Amino acid sequence: MTEAEGFGAEVGRLRRPTGVRPDRGFQRGEGFLPPFARKLTSRQFAPYLFLVPNMLVFGVFTIWPAINGFRISLYDSDNGRQFEYVGTENYRRILSDDRFTDVVRNTLIFVVLYVIIVTILSTILALMLDAQRRGSGALRAAFFLPVVISPVVVGVIWGWMFTRRTGIVNALLDDVGVGPQRWLLDKKLAMGVIIAAAIWTHVGFYAMILLAGLKSIPQHLYEAGRIDGAGTLQRIRLITLPLLRPTTMVVIVLSTIAGFQAFDYVYTLTGGGPVGGTTLIVQYIFERAFQSPIQYGLASAAGVLFFAVVFAATLLNYVLGRRKEAM
Amino acid sequence: MVGRHRLRAAFAATATLTSVAALSQMSVAGATTEPPDAAAEDTAAASEAVDLSAFEGESLTYVYFTDGAPDEEATRAAIAAFEEASGATVELQIVPFADLETTLQAQLSGGDVPDVARVSNWRPFAGDVIDMNEMFGAAYSDQFLPGQVATALGDNGEFLAVPSDITMNGPFINVDAFNEAGVEIPTEWTWDDMIAAATEVQEANDMEFALAIDKSGHRVSTVLSQFGTTLLGPDGVTLDPAMAETAITTLTDLMAEDTMSADFWLESGSRYAGANEMFLAGAVPVYISGNWQVAQFAETAEFEWAAVPNPCAERCGGFPGGKYMVAFQGSDNPELAAAFVEFMNRTEIQQQLAEGASWLPTRNDLIESGITYPNRPDDMSVFLADIAATPEDTYLSLASPAFSAAATAVIEEIALVVAGEEDVPTAVENIIARSEQGLEDAA
Numbered sequence: 001m002t003e004a005e006g007f008g009a010e011v012g013r014l015r016r017p018t019g020v021r022p023d024r025g026f027q028r029g030e031g032f033l034p035p036f037a038r039k040l041t042s043r044q045f046a047p048y049l050f051l052v053p054n055m056l057v058f059g060v061f062t063i064w065p066a067i068n069g070f071r072i073s074l075y076d077s078d079n080g081r082q083f084e085y086v087g088t089e090n091y092r093r094i095l096s097d098d099r100f101t102d103v104v105r106n107t108l109i110f111v112v113l114y115v116i117i118v119t120i121l122s123t124i125l126a127l128m129l130d131a132q133r134r135g136s137g138a139l140r141a142a143f144f145l146p147v148v149i150s151p152v153v154v155g156v157i158w159g160w161m162f163t164r165r166t167g168i169v170n171a172l173l174d175d176v177g178v179g180p181q182r183w184l185l186d187k188k189l190a191m192g193v194i195i196a197a198a199i200w201t202h203v204g205f206y207a208m209i210l211l212a213g214l215k216s217i218p219q220h221l222y223e224a225g226r227i228d229g230a231g232t233l234q235r236i237r238l239i240t241l242p243l244l245r246p247t248t249m250v251v252i253v254l255s256t257i258a259g260f261q262a263f264d265y266v267y268t269l270t271g272g273g274p275v276g277g278t279t280l281i282v283q284y285i286f287e288r289a290f291q292s293p294i295q296y297g298l299a300s301a302a303g304v305l306f307f308a309v310v311f312a313a314t315l316l317n318y319v320l321g322r323r324k325e326a327m
Numbered sequence: 328m329v330g331r332h333r334l335r336a337a338f339a340a341t342a343t344l345t346s347v348a349a350l351s352q353m354s355v356a357g358a359t360t361e362p363p364d365a366a367a368e369d370t371a372a373a374s375e376a377v378d379l380s381a382f383e384g385e386s387l388t389y390v391y392f393t394d395g396a397p398d399e400e401a402t403r404a405a406i407a408a409f410e411e412a413s414g415a416t417v418e419l420q421i422v423p424f425a426d427l428e429t430t431l432q433a434q435l436s437g438g439d440v441p442d443v444a445r446v447s448n449w450r451p452f453a454g455d456v457i458d459m460n461e462m463f464g465a466a467y468s469d470q471f472l473p474g475q476v477a478t479a480l481g482d483n484g485e486f487l488a489v490p491s492d493i494t495m496n497g498p499f500i501n502v503d504a505f506n507e508a509g510v511e512i513p514t515e516w517t518w519d520d521m522i523a524a525a526t527e528v529q530e531a532n533d534m535e536f537a538l539a540i541d542k543s544g545h546r547v548s549t550v551l552s553q554f555g556t557t558l559l560g561p562d563g564v565t566l567d568p569a570m571a572e573t574a575i576t577t578l579t580d581l582m583a584e585d586t587m588s589a590d591f592w593l594e595s596g597s598r599y600a601g602a603n604e605m606f607l608a609g610a611v612p613v614y615i616s617g618n619w620q621v622a623q624f625a626e627t628a629e630f631e632w633a634a635v636p637n638p639c640a641e642r643c644g645g646f647p648g649g650k651y652m653v654a655f656q657g658s659d660n661p662e663l664a665a666a667f668v669e670f671m672n673r674t675e676i677q678q679q680l681a682e683g684a685s686w687l688p689t690r691n692d693l694i695e696s697g698i699t700y701p702n703r704p705d706d707m708s709v710f711l712a713d714i715a716a717t718p719e720d721t722y723l724s725l726a727s728p729a730f731s732a733a734a735t736a737v738i739e740e741i742a743l744v745v746a747g748e749e750d751v752p753t754a755v756e757n758i759i760a761r762s763e764q765g766l767e768d769a770a
Contacts, residue, residue, distance in 0.1 A: 185589075267596075275748060276739075
């Protein structure tokens with residue numbers, strides 16, 4: 001018996017009531033229960049029982065609505081009470097709708113740029129906060145503050161800031177001799193503004209996640225690096241970033257999902273304009289589901305397609321991340 | 328579907344003329360506040376029909392959207408009168424206009440059915456509301472303006488929504504700015520006159536823009552009508568491409584010249600945007616909106632302002648609109664809900680609401696007797712005069728089940744023209760195609 005086995009066995013003996021067979025765990029009332037009930041009361045099944053409350057809520061409020069959403073996508077309804085079966089007509093209409101194509105393109109541009117930039121910036125921010133010795137608590141709070149501000153407020157404030165005629169950004173640019181820019185009137189600039197707003201809002205949150213990852217890297221690795229003559233950048237490249245990769249993957253997955261789900265601050269900032277230049281897929285769904293004329297079937301079909309895209313993107317992220325980890 | 332449209336058209340075409348004629352007779356300033364004999368008889372008949380005391384101790388919910396503080400205040404006073412008369416209690420649930428339809432659909436789908444709602448579009452709830460003529464007798468709808476009643480009829484002639492106030496689009500001017508510029512206050516004008524006057528006033532007062540209009544398909548429909556066409560009619564899409572091109576070009580040219588704000592149109596994306604703040608901030612001397620702004624401006628404007636007649640092009644007049652009260656079949660107490668709607672639209676209550684909220688009434692007796700508006704009676708009389716000048720096809724356009732889809736198309740296509748991504752003929756083609764799709768969806 002090894003030392004570890006001996007310690008584990010000792011702990012097992014301490015925890016296990018007398019008379020219980022060590023290979024089967026604690027099975028109360030075993031002698032009175034039929035075989036299936038014995039399985040139900042087994043220790044191996046206990047974790048699943050603990051999951052039941054959460055799975056019930058998840059099932060009722062997420063899985064069932066998702067299934068129902070798919071069902072509604074096969075119907076036409078303008079009031080949510082009367083439904084007419086139309087088969088795949090809603091999908092055909094959406095996929096032949098030029099506006100949907102534009103929306104998907106906008107969403108992909110937004111998500112890709114947002115994820116790349118927010119990941120890089122939050123990593124830099126986390127490294128700076130990790131290196132900060134004085135006032136790091138206050139700085140963390142400051143960077144995290146936008147996360148707790150209502151997204152609607154974020155959208156409204158950024159909208160005021162970037163309005164061409166009266167916005168503070170153009171006023172400042174004017175002061176330094178740069179002419180006013182058409183921030184919310186030019187599609188590319190408006191896309192830049194909503195990406196900047198998204199990054200400003202979320203970078204503190206992702207930086208906190210990465211900071212936790214940084215704190216978990218053993219210090220002796222850095223000491224060994226220093227002894228071996230590695231400079232700061234080398235230590236970051238050879239020690240920090242590789243060991244931070246699992247946490248970075250979490251950030252990438254979370255920011256990808258957040259990017260696809262972006263709506264509230266974008267809607268209040270640009271309303272999806274100018275002329276649809278910043279209309280993302282959630283707004284497209286929202287407008288079909290909740291703005292007159294209401295088309296629940298179309299909205300649900302768009303929702304199903306949206307789910308497929310997000311699922312595929314998340315899966316791709318996950319698979320690529322796992323492959324890199326394995327390497 | 329076409330058959331249904333024809334049915335509505337038959338009602339509306341005959342009814343609209345009657346209502347227009349009736350409204351044109353309505354006097355405002357100096358009119359008596361006492362209802363005439365006929366009105367008193369109607370009121371008495373309605374009161375006899377409903378025994379409000381039978382609802383003592385019961386309660387109902389009234390989902391309401393407000394145009395501003397004055398109408399809410401007047402509505403609360405009317406509710407208090409109902410509570411006193413019936414012994415029932417009313418819970419007023421105020422929701423933003425933008426969320427109204429969603430809120431009601433969610434409540435109906437979830438079984439949490441409200442009793443009564445104030446809506447601008449009752450069609451999404453056509454299968455859920457009470458036929459008021461069935462509840463109060465076939466002649467009940469005769470108390471209201473035939474033109475408005477025609478817009479409230481179901482496919483089989485049911486009276487599904489009680490018109491509670493009528494609206495009329497039209498321009499407001501900054502009188503102080505006009506006086507400062509030495510420009511005469513218009514009593515009638517054309518589009519060319521209006522643009523020339525607005526530009527002169529803007530330049531004299533160093534204002535940001537000369538003209539503003541709400542970013543709304545309903546308000547742009549006013550311009551379309553003035554240039555001779557409407558979006559929809561009883562037989563389908565009625566937009567005349569040449570006239571629509573002239574109307575839209577007028578607006579987009581004004582934006583290209585910075586006479587109107589292109590930023591205002593584009594920066595709000597797909598959202599509705601009201602230009603009332605620009606007007607109240609003194610940034611623009613002429614603002615095209617509607618009579619519902621009167622009460623709000625009376626309270627908030629810090630300069631002298633006035634409602635002026637709609638400008639004429641091919642024809643004159645504005646574009647109508649209206650609000651309705653509906654009682655839901657699936658509510659806990661549909662009889663109480665219907666009784667509340669009936670009470671709120673009795674002569675004395677509608678008169679009180681019209682006076683307090685600066686609303687235009689929908690009852691025939693009030694049209695005959697007139698309303699003495701305590702606030703801004705001259706401005707209200709301008710809107711009333713414009714009702715008389717408004718062509719009947721505007722009512723038919725508004726009554727179309729595809730009006731909402733067509734109005735959205737107008738806004739989005741104009742935005743594309745303003746952004747330089749589309750020319751006007753293409754925009755008009757797209758508006759027609761999307762309106763046809765709207766009709767197909769509504770069918």
